[in-house]
Amino acid sequence: MDPFITRIAPIDLAIIGLYFLIVFAIGAYLARRTHDADDLFLAGRRLGWLPVGLSLFASNISSTTLIGLMGAAYTWGIAVANYEWMAAPLLVVFVIILIPLYLRARVGTVPEYLERRFDGRARRYFSALTLVSNILVDTSGTLFAGAIVLSAFIPGLDLFTAALILAAVAGIYTAAGGLAAVVYTDVLQAVILLIGASLVTYFSFQAIDFDWGRVVEATDPQQLSLFLPMSDPNLPWLGVVVGVPVLGFYFWCTNQFVVQRVLGARDIENARWGALLAGFLKLSVIFIMVIPGVIAIQIIPGLEQADQVFPSLIAELLPVGLRGLVLAALVAALMSSVDSTLNSAATLLTLDFIKPLRPNLTSRQTAWIGRIAILFFMLISAAVAPWIGGFEGLFHYLQAALSYLVPPVAALFLLGALWARPGPRAALATLLGGHAVSAMLFALTVGGVLDLHFTLVAGILFALSALIFVVVGLLEPRPSAARAMASGEMVWRPALARPTRSGAWWSDYRLQSAVLLALTAALAIGFG
Numbered sequence: 001m002d003p004f005i006t007r008i009a010p011i012d013l014a015i016i017g018l019y020f021l022i023v024f025a026i027g028a029y030l031a032r033r034t035h036d037a038d039d040l041f042l043a044g045r046r047l048g049w050l051p052v053g054l055s056l057f058a059s060n061i062s063s064t065t066l067i068g069l070m071g072a073a074y075t076w077g078i079a080v081a082n083y084e085w086m087a088a089p090l091l092v093v094f095v096i097i098l099i100p101l102y103l104r105a106r107v108g109t110v111p112e113y114l115e116r117r118f119d120g121r122a123r124r125y126f127s128a129l130t131l132v133s134n135i136l137v138d139t140s141g142t143l144f145a146g147a148i149v150l151s152a153f154i155p156g157l158d159l160f161t162a163a164l165i166l167a168a169v170a171g172i173y174t175a176a177g178g179l180a181a182v183v184y185t186d187v188l189q190a191v192i193l194l195i196g197a198s199l200v201t202y203f204s205f206q207a208i209d210f211d212w213g214r215v216v217e218a219t220d221p222q223q224l225s226l227f228l229p230m231s232d233p234n235l236p237w238l239g240v241v242v243g244v245p246v247l248g249f250y251f252w253c254t255n256q257f258v259v260q261r262v263l264g265a266r267d268i269e270n271a272r273w274g275a276l277l278a279g280f281l282k283l284s285v286i287f288i289m290v291i292p293g294v295i296a297i298q299i300i301p302g303l304e305q306a307d308q309v310f311p312s313l314i315a316e317l318l319p320v321g322l323r324g325l326v327l328a329a330l331v332a333a334l335m336s337s338v339d340s341t342l343n344s345a346a347t348l349l350t351l352d353f354i355k356p357l358r359p360n361l362t363s364r365q366t367a368w369i370g371r372i373a374i375l376f377f378m379l380i381s382a383a384v385a386p387w388i389g390g391f392e393g394l395f396h397y398l399q400a401a402l403s404y405l406v407p408p409v410a411a412l413f414l415l416g417a418l419w420a421r422p423g424p425r426a427a428l429a430t431l432l433g434g435h436a437v438s439a440m441l442f443a444l445t446v447g448g449v450l451d452l453h454f455t456l457v458a459g460i461l462f463a464l465s466a467l468i469f470v471v472v473g474l475l476e477p478r479p480s481a482a483r484a485m486a487s488g489e490m491v492w493r494p495a496l497a498r499p500t501r502s503g504a505w506w507s508d509y510r511l512q513s514a515v516l517l518a519l520t521a522a523l524a525i526g527f528g
Helices: 010-031 037-045 049-064 068-076 078-085 087-105 110-117 120-153 159-207 212-218 237-242 244-254 256-263 268-282 285-299 306-317 322-357 363-390 394-405 407-418 424-446 454-475 481-488 509-527
Strands: none
Touching (some): 010 322, 037 363, 049 159, 049 256, 049 322, 068 078, 068 306, 078 087, 078 244, 087 110, 087 244, 087 268, 110 120, 110 322, 110 407, 120 306, 120 322, 159 256, 159 306, 159 363, 212 285, 237 454, 256 268, 256 322, 268 509, 285 306, 306 322, 322 363, 394 407, 394 424, 394 454, 407 424, 424 454
16 A cells, blocks of 8 residues: 555544535635626625735645645755745736736736737737646646645545546636635635645754754755756756746736736735735745755655655654645645636636627626636646646646746736837737747757757747837837827836825835845845
């Protein structure tokens, strides 16, 4: 019998079962308050800063941490945390520039902003791209991570069945309660995540007698540095500078499944405070989710599959009862990402494609189409998940895939939000031209002609896409006065940086942003 299975006590199973019951209870309660499309997709635009922030944190954790992130730390050290701390300055950019644009326009999807700023072609193109990445990259990657652990703990369970179980659980309460169910289950999941990850960290340090010097002595110094040499195959320092911010900007500022929580906020201030709360929480990841992966090298050396680090630490270190709580944290991490991506994919399909073709649909009919879409995407992502096993670890799969898909989008959103001159032709040229170059680089890489780290690829693609946007934007005829006015409303200006209401000095998002940036700089310097 698998050694993992023998260590699962009835009390552990009971705790996991209790977690599922609470999640379903939240979903069932909120289903009674979910009547129309606005409720299903945007929680009625009633969300406060605390659920927005906790939900942003919880929904992000699953796809890159606990499984993939800890496995990467076990393999090549704490430099993997660059993907985590980089979220903080990018969320400050999000808070200052894009949140006021999104919420003032009251858009329902991020691609809808592109239609307001440019035209419908840019909206449909980006919406289709986001659909593909949400289902084939985000949701499937998350289900694969969960399937690995479930199949380790349950005898005879194959990857597809395990992925389908996880997808079904998330799909059911998401289809019933919509974004409100997603967000408020994420609040619970974020708390459990933080407690569970902290417990694993504590027991990992206990296993080495709380002697960090022991880890330092036995570990390659390069594994304890955030910035690695250019020759490093995992994450060269230049990739941190030019590539990681591009991937992070796409994820935090333009990805529907993240931004959707902000679109559901009750006002701009709550959206800003929630995003900054997520930034502060992200700084904790290096301590409670990355460092345990490095310590695991001393505790469980020689693991053949690095993605097994987290379940192995649970089985090796945690006592009965706490093991169930931390496994519930793992399930929480997985569910919070799956429910988010399923809801956002259904939102994109319904609002960006079906609703424009059938404008006479009532809000209730639109909501039911969204529910059917959630269940449809649930099945697709569960079917794709087992294929991910052929890649070099979960984390590599997620980041490498995005490096070829998202740089043109990041260039279009950032420059388009700051510069009013370029119009629809520049937007379409940036997307088509950027992805044409992306396809060429991918073909050269697969063919062995080009050997570039994917973060460097992301940086190159961003620069080339930005160049296309600038050149075509300058050559494009000046827009009409009406078009210029409409586009200008979608472009950031300094007046939008002012708080929308007065309050205590400590509630000023600008001060909070400055504190977050200072803490981020201290962390980067301290571990650099």
